[in-house]
Amino acid sequence: MTKGWNASDIPDQSGRTAVVTGANSGIGLVTARELARRGARVILACRSEVRGQEAEAVIRGDVPDAEVEFVRLDLADLSSVREFAAAVRAERLDLLINNAGVMALPYGTTTDGFETQFGVNHLGHFALTGLLIPKLLATPGARVVSLSSGLHAVANIDIDDLNSERNYRRWIAYGRSKTANLLFVHELTRRLATVGSGLVAAASHPGYAATNLQTAGAKMEGRKGAERLAELGNRVFAQPAETGALPTLYAATAPCVLPDSFTGPRFLGWRGTPGPSLRMKWTTNDVAGERLWTASEQLTGVTYQGLDTLGAPGRGNA
Numbered sequence: 001m002t003k004g005w006n007a008s009d010i011p012d013q014s015g016r017t018a019v020v021t022g023a024n025s026g027i028g029l030v031t032a033r034e035l036a037r038r039g040a041r042v043i044l045a046c047r048s049e050v051r052g053q054e055a056e057a058v059i060r061g062d063v064p065d066a067e068v069e070f071v072r073l074d075l076a077d078l079s080s081v082r083e084f085a086a087a088v089r090a091e092r093l094d095l096l097i098n099n100a101g102v103m104a105l106p107y108g109t110t111t112d113g114f115e116t117q118f119g120v121n122h123l124g125h126f127a128l129t130g131l132l133i134p135k136l137l138a139t140p141g142a143r144v145v146s147l148s149s150g151l152h153a154v155a156n157i158d159i160d161d162l163n164s165e166r167n168y169r170r171w172i173a174y175g176r177s178k179t180a181n182l183l184f185v186h187e188l189t190r191r192l193a194t195v196g197s198g199l200v201a202a203a204s205h206p207g208y209a210a211t212n213l214q215t216a217g218a219k220m221e222g223r224k225g226a227e228r229l230a231e232l233g234n235r236v237f238a239q240p241a242e243t244g245a246l247p248t249l250y251a252a253t254a255p256c257v258l259p260d261s262f263t264g265p266r267f268l269g270w271r272g273t274p275g276p277s278l279r280m281k282w283t284t285n286d287v288a289g290e291r292l293w294t295a296s297e298q299l300t301g302v303t304y305q306g307l308d309t310l311g312a313p314g315r316g317n318a
Contacts, residue, residue, distance in 0.1 A: 016040045020035070029059075035253075044070045047074045052071075079111070095253075102121065121174075125146060142199050144201045146203050186286075202257050202263070206264070
């Protein structure tokens with residue numbers, strides 16, 4: 001990994017197609033813009049039609065020849081995930097950037113009844129990736145990049161209470177959803193290796209980046225003081241979204257990215273250019289990864305075509 005890697009180091013993406021979830025703001029918007037700047041066709045997968053179309057206009061304003069398209073996707077509604085996947089008619093899919101997410105929200109549930117953070121951050125993306133896996137497997141050099149967080153260290157998943165029904169604590173639930181993202185990448189990597197696929201699954205995180213993620217929960221509850229405090233933290237301590245997006249762009253495009261790698265800011269996992277990021281041991285636990293995968297298939301009703309016969313019991317670490 002080269003020190004000082006930045007957006008100018010992104011290889012030419014001409015002829016490639018990328019899907020970026022949550023591309024209407026923050027890390028997702030920067031990621032989509034920079035991929036488009038380097039020649040990729042980018043599908044902006046966003047929940048809000050208004051904000052998605054605004055993002056499309058912003059990118060075209062910065063990159064006049066950008067090939068971008070908004071397609072609606074609500075990760076909190078599995079029917080919307082299926083509709084989105086059916087609408088992706090590109091012959092090839094080179095990059096799937098599972099970027100969208102929510103953080104530390106008050107307790108709520110998705111359309112399908114899942115705890116919101118687990119449902120959006122993990123299950124929505126699990127279903128989306130599974131529905132798009134045939135296109136990804138058929139595209140040489142394709143990658144799936146899932147955004148986790150340094151805060152995955154807050155909590156391991158509870159396989160017997162994935163929806164936090166026993167005792168909901170917003171930060172624990174967030175940490176569990178981010179652990180689930182890393183376990184997903186780990187198990188997907190294992191399954192891809194078993195079938196000899198060249199598809200690379202990797203993870204990234206932005207460190208502390210100034211986005212609307214920090215203020216969303218406070219806004220939902222009308223906690224003005226907490227909202228102002230989060231805004232102050234963004235101004236004083238956070239790095240800009242342009243820098244926060246670099247680990248994701250690196251994981252998506254750098255030639256030397258390894259399967260199941262975890263890339264984050266180089267300085268204490270907080271800020272700076274991309275570098276290897278620390279991850280808790282529980283995020284590489286084979287048994288936990290397989291159990292989460294099986295539960296995710298059951299909850300979403302999505303199986304991975306070409307990878308759905310794997311998962312022999314009694315293997316790996318415990």
